[in-house]
Amino acid sequence: MISKHNRFNRRNHVRYVYRKGQFIRSKYWSLNYISKPVDKSYKLAVVVSKKVSKRAVVRNRIRRRLFESVRQSHQVIPPGVEVIITVYDESVANMPQAELDKLLGVSVDRIRLQ
RNA sequence: CAAGAUCGUCAGGCAGUCGCCCCUCAGACACUGCCCAACACUCAAGAAUCAGGUGUUAGGUAGUGUCUGAGGGGAGGAAAGUCCGGGCUGCGCAGGAUACAACAGUCGCUAACGGCGACCGCACGUAAAAGUGUAGGGAAAGUGCCACAGAAACAAUACUACCCUGCACAGGUCUGCAAUUUGAUAAUUACAGACCUGUGCAGGGAAAAGCUGAAAAGAGUGAGGUAAGAGCUCACAGCUGAGCUUGGUGACAAGUUCAGGAGGUAAACCCUGUUGGCAGCAAGGGGUUGGCUCGCUUAAAGCUAUCCGCUAGAGUCUUCCAGGAACCGCUCGAGCCUAUCAGCAAUGAUAUGCCCAGAUAGAUGGCUGCUCAACGACAGAACCCGGCUUAUCGAUGGUCUUGCUAA
Numbered sequence: 001m002i003s004k005h006n007r008f009n010r011r012n013h014v015r016y017v018y019r020k021g022q023f024i025r026s027k028y029w030s031l032n033y034i035s036k037p038v039d040k041s042y043k044l045a046v047v048v049s050k051k052v053s054k055r056a057v058v059r060n061r062i063r064r065r066l067f068e069s070v071r072q073s074h075q076v077i078p079p080g081v082e083v084i085i086t087v088y089d090e091s092v093a094n095m096p097q098a099e100l101d102k103l104l105g106v107s108v109d110r111i112r113l114q
Numbered sequence: 115c116a117a118g119a120u121c122g123u124c125a126g127g128c129a130g131u132c133g134c135c136c137c138u139c140a141g142a143c144a145c146u147g148c149c150c151a152a153c154a155c156u157c158a159a160g161a162a163u164c165a166g167g168u169g170u171u172a173g174g175u176a177g178u179g180u181c182u183g184a185g186g187g188g189a190g191g192a193a194a195g196u197c198c199g200g201g202c203u204g205c206g207c208a209g210g211a212u213a214c215a216a217c218a219g220u221c222g223c224u225a226a227c228g229g230c231g232a233c234c235g236c237a238c239g240u241a242a243a244a245g246u247g248u249a250g251g252g253a254a255a256g257u258g259c260c261a262c263a264g265a266a267a268c269a270a271u272a273c274u275a276c277c278c279u280g281c282a283c284a285g286g287u288c289u290g291c292a293a294u295u296u297g298a299u300a301a302u303u304a305c306a307g308a309c310c311u312g313u314g315c316a317g318g319g320a321a322a323a324g325c326u327g328a329a330a331a332g333a334g335u336g337a338g339g340u341a342a343g344a345g346c347u348c349a350c351a352g353c354u355g356a357g358c359u360u361g362g363u364g365a366c367a368a369g370u371u372c373a374g375g376a377g378g379u380a381a382a383c384c385c386u387g388u389u390g391g392c393a394g395c396a397a398g399g400g401g402u403u404g405g406c407u408c409g410c411u412u413a414a415a416g417c418u419a420u421c422c423g424c425u426a427g428a429g430u431c432u433u434c435c436a437g438g439a440a441c442c443g444c445u446c447g448a449g450c451c452u453a454u455c456a457g458c459a460a461u462g463a464u465a466u467g468c469c470c471a472g473a474u475a476g477a478u479g480g481c482u483g484c485u486c487a488a489c490g491a492c493a494g495a496a497c498c499c500g501g502c503u504u505a506u507c508g509a510u511g512g513u514c515u516u517g518c519u520a521a
Contacts, residue, residue: 003133003134007475007476008475014475045475046475047475055492055493055494056194056493056494057492057493057494058493059494060479060494061479061480064479064480065479065480065481067133067134067479067480068132068133068479068480068481069480071132071133071134071480072132072133072480072481097480097481097482
């Protein structure tokens, strides 16, 4: 799990990012993000709807794995960027770690390019 | 040891590494409050001193925040479904009646329950046993319903078939008499009477039978009775209800006396009894100033649907302070462990010890290695408890019954 500094702390702010931010789509998830240069650290949220899995245990596991993959600096989100990862597929819960890191790295790198 | 039944317990382990949430302690820094010392100014005047006030600097102390370090704690038996019950909070009081809803054997347990335990009744189960289930008030207060099929679905009649009597017709048998034929016996025909059979009509009887259906009139045996029969009558047995006796706290059981003739359905209405005020942690939580509107016994407002009773305030705007997507409620509780005692048990009492998640885009984890039969089922707290129901890979302990073997 990541520190409170890197989490979102307001419910309405998620809606703001969804509405105003930019959007990247990939096979298992999509990224909505917005840049706020004032902040010194990035912010990250993971959204897993009940459509993905009805079991809370599975949804929790997906969320934790994605947080951990970002935290352990396999990929670097630039400071001041707020990102929401919306997951589409239940198979993220049991995907091998190397593959998860690789796919997530591709998505995060596309933020830097734009 | 085997088979059957039943009651529990656990819910992978270890190590490495990188993290998250809460609490406690220590240190550093920042801010705020208070205390104290020195100095300056002020009070303050012609001058000096003391007390008071203000500011600066240094120190102490308390609180808050950030960072660092150390220590402690961190999902479940169902955390789930949200089906019952309670605590807690608000609604001024929580009072009554009706409506509405839920429940229904007895005794006990519990904060309470629609839950639990023991027992009773009924049903099931086994070769026998151990056991299992139970949607358990009233159908003899009344109303309704009983599809399809069937003669008929609770009302006694009708229907099919049955029995008895009478009349008519047809046939048969017997008897009597007449006519014809014959020598005679005899034969044929007609008529009358009796009996039998069949058909039709009329009157009466009504028990058994009628292939259906979930269910069929609901009284089993014997005797009497009758044209034949029939609870038509009687006796006995069984059932139901009431009374009495004995046993039991009680449901009830056993016995006995009297009465009765009754289909099912109450998860149809209904009747009887018991219980329930409404909303829910998005509950709810501060002081203060001044107005305006309505009302003050013909009660505005109110706590549900209606009524009664009860209360003199209620609603709304606004000033200032406090607060600032915050904080409190928020986790010490009908709490947990162990032992003893009471009780068949559910459960209760006493004693020692313990503190055991509290997040808020929401912590309790990610990865790697070893290990185990097994990558480990079902599954993630959200105010808190007691139950119920549903999901669940497996591992393991006890108890009971029966059988076999050995001592």
